[in-house]
Amino acid sequence: MKRTLAATTIALGVGALLAGASTASYAGVTEQDILNDAKTTHQIVTNGMGTQGQRYSPLKKINTDTVSKLVPAWSFSMGGEKQRGLEAQPIIYDGVMYITGSYSRLFAIDIKTGHEIWEYNARLAEGMMPCCDVINRGAAIYGDMVYFGTLDAKLIALDRKTGKVIWKKKLGDYKAGYSYSAAPLIVKGKIITGVSGGEFGIVGRVDARDAITGDLVWSRPVIEGHMGTLNGKPSTMTGVKNATWPGDMWKSGGGATWLGGTYDQETDLLFFGTGNPAPWNSHLRKGDNLYAASRLAINPDNGEIVWHYQTTPRESWDYDGVNEVISYNLDGKKLAATADRNGFFYVLDRTNGKLQNATPFVDKISWAKGIDLKTGRPIFDPANRPGDPAKGDGKKGTQIFAVPAFLGGKNQMPMAYSPDTSLFYVPANQWGMDLWNEPTTYKKGAAYLGAGFTMKPLYDTHVGELKAIDPRTGKIVWQYNNKAPLWGGVLTTGGNLVFTGTPEGYLKAFDAKTGKELWKFNTGSGVVAPPVTWEMDGEQYVAVGSGWGGAVPLWGGEVAKLVKNFNQGGSVWVFKLSH
Amino acid sequence: MTLSRILFLAFFSFFSTSALATTEVKDPLNSPMWDYMVEQFFKDVPWKFDDRVKVITPKVAEDSARVPVSVRAEGIGKVEEMIVIVDLSPFPKVAHYYPMKTEPYLELRLKLNEASAIRAAAKTSDGVWHIGGMYVDGAGGGCAAPRIKVAGPGWADNLGKVQGRLWKRKNGTERIRVRVMHPMDTGLVNNIPAFYIETLSITDQKGALLARLDSFEPVAANPVFSFEIKGGHGGYALKGRDNNGNDFRAIVLPKVK
Structure with a gap:
C-alpha cells in the first residue's frame, strides 16, 4: 500500500477554505437585530441578551406574583x-x-416542541x-449562519x-495549549473572538473576522510587545515592548481572552477582559505586565486599544481580568461595571476607562487593602503575595493564605443589570486558598504555572452568594447564600425577578428588590449556565441549560466535598406559566 | 427482517402501485432487506437487476473494517450516477458517485457490519437504475464493534493528507488511486461522533470538474478510492471536505521517472 502510493502526490493538507462554498442567503439575523437585542423580546440573538451584556429582559408576564406557577414546558437531553x-x-x-454542549457540540432545537432539528459534533x-x-x-448568529468555537481552537460557521x-x-495551535470556550460576538459584520489557554503560556488575542467569509480583518494580541495585524498587514505593536515585562517573558505572557467580550454601540467600543499573566509565579515577571489582568476597550474597526484598565497589576493569584464588562447609563453618565476575580466591583467611565468606584463584593480580600480611586491602582499588601522561591530553598516560596481563592470572588458566570432597580446581580463565592510559588520555565504545550494551591471555604455554611449591588455606592442591598459555589449566571426581568441556577440543580427566582426566594425547580443536574427569557405566541418562556461541571469539581480542593454528590447531566429545560 | 418486509408491504400497498412490479422481481442475492433498500433508494423510479453492473469483492471478508469493493457498469450506455449499497448495515449507503467525464468505475474499501449483499446501482441517462451485486460473508462488526481504534492519537496531525498515484492501463484509460488520511468514524464506536469525508471532487489541472464522489460513514478509515478516465489528463486536482468542515486538497501527478 505504502509503496504503491508513494512519492507522486503533493499533499496540500487541511485547512484551506473551499472557495464559493458558502450557499447561505443572509436573509436571517441582521445587524439591527443584534443591536436591538436587549429591547427585543421574541428572540435572543446575542450572548448577554444584548451586546452590552445586561442580561435584562423587559418581559413581565412572569413576575413576582405569577412566578410560583412556572412549570416545565419541555426538556431536551443532549x-x-x-x-x-x-x-x-x-x-x-x-x-x-441554538445551544452548545460539552465536547464542542452544537444543537438546533425546535423551541415549540423540544425536538432536535440538527446537531454538529x-x-x-x-x-x-x-x-x-x-x-x-x-x-453566535448572523445572517443565516450560526457560529461557535471548539476546544481544539477552531471557529466554525454553519448554515443555521x-x-x-x-x-x-x-x-x-491546540498543541501549544490554545483552546476556545467563549461565545463569539458579532459586531459590524465581523465575528469577534478571543482565545483560551492561559495556563499554557499562550498569548491572549482578540481577532475580528469577516462574519460572512471568515477572513481575518484584524488581530490584537493583548500582551505588550506583540504586533497586531489589520487587513493582512502588521498594524501596531501592543503597548511598548519591555515597558512592563522583563526580558522575554512577554513572549509567553498569557492574558487569555477566554471569556469573550461585549460591545457598546453608544461609544462604539468592544470591551474584552484579559486573563492572568503567565506564569502564576510573579517573581519571574516584575512590572505591571500589561495588558494582562485588564479590561480593554478596542476599536471594532481596526483593533486598536482605545483605553485599558488593569484590575490587578503584576497579578499573582490567578485573578484573571476576563470577567464581563456590562455597559449601563446611570445619573446621566455612560458607565461600565465589572466584578473581578480579585474581589472588587469596579465602576468605570466607559468613554475613557477612568475608575469611578471600586468596592469589595466579598467579605475578605487579602491581596490589597483597597483601590486608590485617584490613581485607579490597588493598594497592595506585600505580605500577602506568595514568596519568591528563589529566595528560599529554590523549590518552594513562602506559602500564604489568599482570599479570594484563584477561582475568584466571581468567575465566568455572568452577572446581570436591571435598569428598573438600578442594581447589579452578582453571583459571588466566598473562598480562599493556600498558595505558594515554584520555579518554572516555558515549554510549549506544558502547564506554565510555577505555583501550587489548595482551595478552602471561608464559612461552614456556604460558599455561594448571589448579591444585589448598588453600583452608585457598592453597597450590598440583599444577598442569597447558597451552600455550593455559584457558577451559573444571572437573568433579571421587568417582572421584578432575578433568576439564577445552583450546582444543587435548582433554577431559582428571587424578588429583584428584596432577594426573597419565590420559586425553584430541580433540573436534575447542576446548573452552571445563564438562564434566558423570551416571548412566543403570547407566552413568556424561561430556559436554562443543566449539566454539572466547569472548574469547581476539577480544582475544588476542600470545596470538592461540597459538590461530590452532584451528578452530571446535559439538558435544556424550558419553563412557562401553567394556566 | 420479517417485520420490515411486512411494514414495507403495508406501506406500498397504500401509497404506491409502481413499486408493485419491482417486488415481483426476485432478488438474485435473496437478501432479507432488499424490499427496504428499494423503498429507500429506488422508490418510484425505474430499476432492474442487470449483470452488466459488476461488483467485485472477496467472497469472505477477512477484515470487516476494510473490505475492498470494485464496481463497474459497462455496456449499459452513459452512466450518470452510481451508488454502492450494503443491505445489512446501519448505513446502507456507502458512496454516491457522479462519473461525469470519467469511466463508470469506482473502487473503495468499506466497513462490513455483518455478512450482506453488497450492491452497485448505475443510473443511465434514460433514468433507469441498473443494479448488480455480490454476497459477502464475514465476521462483521466493521461499523459498530468496539475495536482497536484505527485512528491513533495522532490522527489530527495527518488529517486530510493525500497520497496518490496515476498510471496508464492497457485499455487506454488512466487510473487514479488516492488515499486520504481520515478516521472515517461512524459515530457508533467508543462515543466518538460520526466523522467522515462527505465529498470529494476531481478536476483536471485547469479546474474543470471531471467527477464527484459523496461518501458516507461505512467507507473504511483512511479511504482509498480509485477512478478511471479514458485517455487521461496526466494530472488531477482533488478537493474534499468532511462533515466537520475540514477541507483538504491535493494534486496528483504522474511519477517522475
Whole structure:
C-alpha cells in the first residue's frame, strides 16, 4: 500500500477554505437585530441578551406574583455519554434554539416542541488541552449562519437551517495549549473572538473576522510587545515592548481572552477582559505586565486599544481580568461595571476607562487593602503575595493564605443589570486558598504555572452568594447564600425577578428588590449556565441549560466535598406559566 | 427482517402501485432487506437487476473494517450516477458517485457490519437504475464493534493528507488511486461522533470538474478510492471536505521517472 502510493502526490493538507462554498442567503439575523437585542423580546440573538451584556429582559408576564406557577414546558437531553459541564447561553431565533454542549457540540432545537432539528459534533483532537472542563459558553448568529468555537481552537460557521459547515478557521495551535470556550460576538459584520489557554503560556488575542467569509480583518494580541495585524498587514505593536515585562517573558505572557467580550454601540467600543499573566509565579515577571489582568476597550474597526484598565497589576493569584464588562447609563453618565476575580466591583467611565468606584463584593480580600480611586491602582499588601522561591530553598516560596481563592470572588458566570432597580446581580463565592510559588520555565504545550494551591471555604455554611449591588455606592442591598459555589449566571426581568441556577440543580427566582426566594425547580443536574427569557405566541418562556461541571469539581480542593454528590447531566429545560 | 418486509408491504400497498412490479422481481442475492433498500433508494423510479453492473469483492471478508469493493457498469450506455449499497448495515449507503467525464468505475474499501449483499446501482441517462451485486460473508462488526481504534492519537496531525498515484492501463484509460488520511468514524464506536469525508471532487489541472464522489460513514478509515478516465489528463486536482468542515486538497501527478 505504502509503496504503491508513494512519492507522486503533493499533499496540500487541511485547512484551506473551499472557495464559493458558502450557499447561505443572509436573509436571517441582521445587524439591527443584534443591536436591538436587549429591547427585543421574541428572540435572543446575542450572548448577554444584548451586546452590552445586561442580561435584562423587559418581559413581565412572569413576575413576582405569577412566578410560583412556572412549570416545565419541555426538556431536551443532549444525549451521548458526554455529560460534562454545560455553561452555554441559548440563542433563540426563528423558532429554533441554538445551544452548545460539552465536547464542542452544537444543537438546533425546535423551541415549540423540544425536538432536535440538527446537531454538529466536532471530532476533537486527542491532544487538546482545555484547562477547566470540556465546556462551551454558547453560539453566535448572523445572517443565516450560526457560529461557535471548539476546544481544539477552531471557529466554525454553519448554515443555521441545515447544520452544514460553511467555513472553519483555526484560532490557535491546540498543541501549544490554545483552546476556545467563549461565545463569539458579532459586531459590524465581523465575528469577534478571543482565545483560551492561559495556563499554557499562550498569548491572549482578540481577532475580528469577516462574519460572512471568515477572513481575518484584524488581530490584537493583548500582551505588550506583540504586533497586531489589520487587513493582512502588521498594524501596531501592543503597548511598548519591555515597558512592563522583563526580558522575554512577554513572549509567553498569557492574558487569555477566554471569556469573550461585549460591545457598546453608544461609544462604539468592544470591551474584552484579559486573563492572568503567565506564569502564576510573579517573581519571574516584575512590572505591571500589561495588558494582562485588564479590561480593554478596542476599536471594532481596526483593533486598536482605545483605553485599558488593569484590575490587578503584576497579578499573582490567578485573578484573571476576563470577567464581563456590562455597559449601563446611570445619573446621566455612560458607565461600565465589572466584578473581578480579585474581589472588587469596579465602576468605570466607559468613554475613557477612568475608575469611578471600586468596592469589595466579598467579605475578605487579602491581596490589597483597597483601590486608590485617584490613581485607579490597588493598594497592595506585600505580605500577602506568595514568596519568591528563589529566595528560599529554590523549590518552594513562602506559602500564604489568599482570599479570594484563584477561582475568584466571581468567575465566568455572568452577572446581570436591571435598569428598573438600578442594581447589579452578582453571583459571588466566598473562598480562599493556600498558595505558594515554584520555579518554572516555558515549554510549549506544558502547564506554565510555577505555583501550587489548595482551595478552602471561608464559612461552614456556604460558599455561594448571589448579591444585589448598588453600583452608585457598592453597597450590598440583599444577598442569597447558597451552600455550593455559584457558577451559573444571572437573568433579571421587568417582572421584578432575578433568576439564577445552583450546582444543587435548582433554577431559582428571587424578588429583584428584596432577594426573597419565590420559586425553584430541580433540573436534575447542576446548573452552571445563564438562564434566558423570551416571548412566543403570547407566552413568556424561561430556559436554562443543566449539566454539572466547569472548574469547581476539577480544582475544588476542600470545596470538592461540597459538590461530590452532584451528578452530571446535559439538558435544556424550558419553563412557562401553567394556566 | 420479517417485520420490515411486512411494514414495507403495508406501506406500498397504500401509497404506491409502481413499486408493485419491482417486488415481483426476485432478488438474485435473496437478501432479507432488499424490499427496504428499494423503498429507500429506488422508490418510484425505474430499476432492474442487470449483470452488466459488476461488483467485485472477496467472497469472505477477512477484515470487516476494510473490505475492498470494485464496481463497474459497462455496456449499459452513459452512466450518470452510481451508488454502492450494503443491505445489512446501519448505513446502507456507502458512496454516491457522479462519473461525469470519467469511466463508470469506482473502487473503495468499506466497513462490513455483518455478512450482506453488497450492491452497485448505475443510473443511465434514460433514468433507469441498473443494479448488480455480490454476497459477502464475514465476521462483521466493521461499523459498530468496539475495536482497536484505527485512528491513533495522532490522527489530527495527518488529517486530510493525500497520497496518490496515476498510471496508464492497457485499455487506454488512466487510473487514479488516492488515499486520504481520515478516521472515517461512524459515530457508533467508543462515543466518538460520526466523522467522515462527505465529498470529494476531481478536476483536471485547469479546474474543470471531471467527477464527484459523496461518501458516507461505512467507507473504511483512511479511504482509498480509485477512478478511471479514458485517455487521461496526466494530472488531477482533488478537493474534499468532511462533515466537520475540514477541507483538504491535493494534486496528483504522474511519477517522475
